[in-house]
Amino acid sequence: MQWHSTKLLLALLLVLPYVVLFTAYCWWGEDQKHVSPAIQRSAALAPRTPAAQRRGRHLASYCNSHAHLRTGRQSSRDIMVSRPHRLAWCKIPKVASTSVVQSLLKVLGCENLIEELGISGQHTALRRLMPHLSADEQPPDASTTFMVVRHPFLRLISAYRDKIATKSGKMVMAQFQKFRRLYNMPIISKYRQQEPHDKFYKDVPTFPEFVQYLLETPVEDYNEHWRPYHVICRPCDVPYNVVLKLESLDEDIQTLVFITGFPELAISKTHQSAAVIDEGLELRRASDLQSNQHPENFSTPPMENSERREHRSNDSIELKSDESSALIKNFFSQLTTAQVWALFKKFEIDFEMFLYSIDQFVTVAS
Template sequence: MLATKIIKKTSSSIESSSSDFNFPPIIQSSFSSSMKRSPSVRSFKFFNRHSVLVSVLAILFLFTLQIDLIRGSFEDVNNNKVKMTKRSLELTQTINMQRQEYLQKQCDSLGYNQQDFNDLTDEQMEHMIVDKDLKFLYCYVPKVACTNWKRVLMLLKGLWQNGTDPLQIPGSLAHSEGMFKKFNSLNETEKQQVLSEYTRFIFVRHPFERLLSAYRNKLEGDAPSSRYFQRRVGRQIVRGIRVNPTNHSLEYGDDVSFGEFVQYLLTPSLSLKNQSSYNEHWEPISKLCNPCIMKYNVIGKYETLFDDSALALYLTGAENVTFPSGHKPSNTRAYLRKYFDPLPISAIRHLYEVYSDDFKLFDYGLDDVLGFEFG
């Protein structure tokens, strides 16, 4: 399998890089000459200064090497899409394997290791796109580049005939009902095959960053999709949370504050469908995609979106398609403190409890929001 091949390539690359590494000649010669000087006070001072210079040069060289490894990509001037070099894919796979190992330990720690696919809910299976030809499963998570991923999958499946740029595909078309085959359409044998033979991937994001992105896009924005959520959810929040709302707010629901949105989430009678789940845009990822059952072999993160997307496409054998470089990750993280600082610590603590599995399973913390972690 491709996954096995890249794992082997990764381990051999790491071994060879540690044994064959050589400093550039200028650093080697400088280091050697400095070691030959007599141990006088004067030469010692010179050696000391020279060693500092050599150390700085070595650090700069290693830093450059690390950047090259981490961002080992190049620009294809013909289609303006970012592709990755072989060694960058290997490094990304190494990081991905660490994420899988960490996730499995957390699943065991939380007691979720006794479940199987029969424990998946209909809502979870509805979020899992499958393809028998390429043998992949993708669990899409709203607010984690899922629109662009669906666009890419449309190109892979030949469902878009008007060019090869995924960004030209209307988002509404990518999200249209019936566009993709879902996990719940498979029989028991096929489901077992997915768990044993398919590349299964998911993309995750800091829980509070994802939550804030959903609020800003769906309740604070002025796009048509925002109007829909403001009328459907915003008005419900105004009616259920706000004291003495204006007629305008009751009619349009377009001025809901982030604090009111958080209060809404922490009021189950208002925010939970059938007292069990949130809207998919702010439902915890662990509940949408159940990673402890599906054991995803690519766990992509929004923070490393392009590298992880390239790995997922490589492992599915779709190397001729690249994730759109025109996608620009949002600057939501820069706004976290602005929106969360006014909230009471008690509200943040309760919100953390709602998303605690996401924090634990995907190795996220609260330091970005609070400047400290809860004990």
């Protein structure tokens, strides 16, 4: 009898851990029913490495050692805030801004606006839904404040192609006329030394002419599409804890989704491929344009559907390395080494804040 009791006791001791584990699992399953679906889904996207957060810490460290960059002003029309979601984003044109706008509209429960409004209407709607901080207002407690950057010089190429040198399509033509009046004709009037044979450039500054304008203009007076990041977003006044890069967006966006719990922030690459380049436009070199070659030797920018041209997709997703290399060569080979270094000085703070290199651009310069 005593032997049987001992065997029963041993059996119970062996079974008891499994009973405890099973009960705990059931209780955990019940608890999960009350967890936000957004948190459940974002957990599956846990990042392998918090590079985007490391950049935020680097930014804070950089600002601590460059106290002169602090202005004491946190209010900016480009820093949009959702107080209920404890979420803030600094909008930088030419860096996936439309993709982020559409993602934030989803977070706010206004996905219908993406279908109902055009690109510009979506941007306007988000400013209304996420008003910027007032002059004396602090960011929400425990908030996620993020920004998206790309290589400053690649953004500059994008801005030149999109705002200065694009004039085909009905919807784009109105924008071109605006930039023609504000920038193109003043730049041409001041910096053009010889008329190019290519008629396309009659009212379009060449890339070297555009760069020369940048070199002689204070960065505070730049248009928002080529204004430096540190001027737009004031990162030494506003604590950004997440900095995403267009070059590593797939990985960085996982970090953002994971720490915010909003899977809607996962930017979908819905726009036309970034590989699409204005054929012929980037191949027009300054030396060719001022040579005696006949204009028929040059191709003209292709006409595109106006709806597609309303928003250029080369800003929505990262370029492949061979594509970005082609852009760098085609544009920066038109500049002298001295011009590239002078341009670097204009954007030096951005290069240092966000850890970008100038090497490839200097290499191709003439």
